[in-house]
Amino acid sequence: MTTDYRKPELVCPAGNLPALKAAVDAGGDTVYLGFRNASNARNFEGLNFSREEVEEGIQYAHDRNARVFVAVNTSPGPRNISPWTSSIDIASELGADAVIISDIALLAYAKENHPNLRRHLSVQASAGNYEALEFYAREFGIQRAVLPRILTLDAIREICSKSSLEIEIFASGGLCVMAEGRCWLSSYITGDSPNMNGVCSPAHAVRFEQENGTLDVKLDGMLINKFAPDEAAAYPTLCKGRFEAGGKTGHVMEAPYSLNTLEVLPEIFAAGVHGLKIEGRQRSKHYVRSVVSTWREAVDVCASDPHGYVAKKEWMASLNATSEGGAHTTGAYEDDWR
Amino acid sequence: MLKLKILPQPEVFLQLLPGMLQAQTLELLLGHIFTSSRQKYLQPISGKRFLFRTPDGEIELFMCVDHLGIHIQPHTQEVPDVTISGDLMALTALCLGLEDTDSLFFSRRLLLTGDTSTGLMFKNILANLDFDLCAELELKLGKHTADMLWRMATQAINAVEFFDQQVARAGIVVGERFGLSPVEKVKSLETQLHSLNEKHVALKQRLERRHRPDRAKQAA
Numbered sequence: 001m002t003t004d005y006r007k008p009e010l011v012c013p014a015g016n017l018p019a020l021k022a023a024v025d026a027g028g029d030t031v032y033l034g035f036r037n038a039s040n041a042r043n044f045e046g047l048n049f050s051r052e053e054v055e056e057g058i059q060y061a062h063d064r065n066a067r068v069f070v071a072v073n074t075s076p077g078p079r080n081i082s083p084w085t086s087s088i089d090i091a092s093e094l095g096a097d098a099v100i101i102s103d104i105a106l107l108a109y110a111k112e113n114h115p116n117l118r119r120h121l122s123v124q125a126s127a128g129n130y131e132a133l134e135f136y137a138r139e140f141g142i143q144r145a146v147l148p149r150i151l152t153l154d155a156i157r158e159i160c161s162k163s164s165l166e167i168e169i170f171a172s173g174g175l176c177v178m179a180e181g182r183c184w185l186s187s188y189i190t191g192d193s194p195n196m197n198g199v200c201s202p203a204h205a206v207r208f209e210q211e212n213g214t215l216d217v218k219l220d221g222m223l224i225n226k227f228a229p230d231e232a233a234a235y236p237t238l239c240k241g242r243f244e245a246g247g248k249t250g251h252v253m254e255a256p257y258s259l260n261t262l263e264v265l266p267e268i269f270a271a272g273v274h275g276l277k278i279e280g281r282q283r284s285k286h287y288v289r290s291v292v293s294t295w296r297e298a299v300d301v302c303a304s305d306p307h308g309y310v311a312k313k314e315w316m317a318s319l320n321a322t323s324e325g326g327a328h329t330t331g332a333y334e335d336d337w338r
Numbered sequence: 339m340l341k342l343k344i345l346p347q348p349e350v351f352l353q354l355l356p357g358m359l360q361a362q363t364l365e366l367l368l369g370h371i372f373t374s375s376r377q378k379y380l381q382p383i384s385g386k387r388f389l390f391r392t393p394d395g396e397i398e399l400f401m402c403v404d405h406l407g408i409h410i411q412p413h414t415q416e417v418p419d420v421t422i423s424g425d426l427m428a429l430t431a432l433c434l435g436l437e438d439t440d441s442l443f444f445s446r447r448l449l450l451t452g453d454t455s456t457g458l459m460f461k462n463i464l465a466n467l468d469f470d471l472c473a474e475l476e477l478k479l480g481k482h483t484a485d486m487l488w489r490m491a492t493q494a495i496n497a498v499e500f501f502d503q504q505v506a507r508a509g510i511v512v513g514e515r516f517g518l519s520p521v522e523k524v525k526s527l528e529t530q531l532h533s534l535n536e537k538h539v540a541l542k543q544r545l546e547r548r549h550r551p552d553r554a555k556q557a558a
């Protein structure tokens with residue numbers, strides 16, 4: 001039996017205009033971004049786009065045959081939904097190629113008010129089975145779904161073969177503890193969550209203190225990690241903190257590894273996914289340029305000869321050099337655990 | 339291979355050591371970056387005070403932001419909102435947007451203490467600016483002058499950093515280094531001229547990469 005290989009598009013992150021341009025110039029097929037408010041899941045100080053910047057970014061991308069997806073992928077609270085709905089309105093008005101949404105009220109709003117704007121289901125919706133995807137397709141007319149990172153490649157292949165939807169998966173970058181859109185660790189300590197406020201470990205709650213080379217990291221006054229002198233550090237999240245449990249101190253929830261699927265690229269091609277998402281909207285244009293260039297080359301090499309494809313050492317080294325934690329994993333894709 | 343000519347008298351650059359000169363250079367560059375059209379970006383950090391320092395505390399630059407722009411001075415009694423520590427190259431890379439700043443923090447070459455929100459905001463304001471310092475200086479000053487100035491600045495920064503390392507390695511305490519005789523200064527630098535030259539070559543290559551047009555987007 002011959003295997004069909006699909007060459008997926010590279011969906012690249014941008015937290016600002018220079019990063020968007022870097023992604024497009026480095027060969028990204030599509031860039032995803034968010035507005036400067038709580039409507040997107042990377043709501044950090046000084047990050048994201050104003051209306052004017054989105055307009056310029058879309059123009060820049062479209063002039064170079066690249067697409068722009070706008071993430072409106074947090075859940076509005078009970079009081080004021082307008083920042084979310086107006087983000088969808090503006091995305092439509094400015095000619096975005098799709099909106100990425102998780103909340104069902106916003107999906108319904110987009111379907112009703114902007115029927116011609118493509119709707120993608122965000123990873124934040126945590127829809128990890130064929131039946132859930134069919135529900136979203138039937139009720140809200142979504143055209144694509146970003147799968148949560150809890151699935152194995154076998155499960156992804158099965159979903160792709162059954163579903164009429166385009167399927168997008170994460171290929172590279174920082175990892176969550178794999179309960180997308182449902183993690184309350186951050187709000188437990190800081191009051192802000194990625195689901196409602198678009199931010200895990202808000203900077204106002206983070207403090208770094210260094211003495212004799214040892215770096216203490218605190219979240220709302222609580223010590224969550226200690227780094228030895230010269231040990232690589234990362235932006236602190238509670239899931240990747242080090243705690244004492246069972247008489248040992250270590251990463252009890254998640255090790256600080258980054259996702260890197262370069263080594264299983266032919267299997268991903270064979271699964272039939274449409275989009276490969278690179279995480280990192282909070283990172284600089286230098287990071288985006290470097291990571292997207294690496295992925296562009298890898299995807300092109302794999303597309304030209306999937307059987308002979310081998311992930312080059314320099315690609316792995318380049319991704320490790322800029323990743324949080326400096327080490328990588330294929331996550332659940334090759335794992336039995338779900 | 340690329341060779342960058344070392345200026346004949348490296349000790350000239352040591353004259354940049356006085357804090358006032360470093361402060362003025364940084365103020366000049368940041369002043370250029372935040373020209374009037376870009377000053378609006380500073381609004382979220384208006385009234386905030388930043389301290390940039392090398393880990394040994396030998397270089398300390400204090401920055402405050404107000405409605406007139408950025409002001410930098412070498413010393414102050416004021417308590418900063420944010421302190422960013424790192425070697426001179428890392429601090430310069432942060433302020434001039436030359437490298438991936440997160441990687442510098444992850445690798446511990448930069449450390450942010452104090453108010454993380456303000457520090458993150460400053461980092462992201464700089465990252466959001468769509469500018470190429472080299473190209474802009476070129477436009478303003480002409481290619482030849484801009485190249486020369488940029489080369490001198492990077493050489494100066496490098497020489498200062500290098501000399502600091504040598505001084506630290508030799509265990510000479512602050513203040514005494516100014517007591518070194520000119521012959522000792524030159525000798526100390528000349529013995530390491532070779533490695534210094536290599537660092538300059540690396541810098542030059544990095545600068546050249548910045549001038550190279552970005553790789554054309556490949557067809558999907």
Ligand code: SF4
Nearest residue numbers: 176177183185200239
């Ligand atoms: S605490 Fe960890 S798992 Fe939870 S949202 Fe933050 S990064 Fe994700």
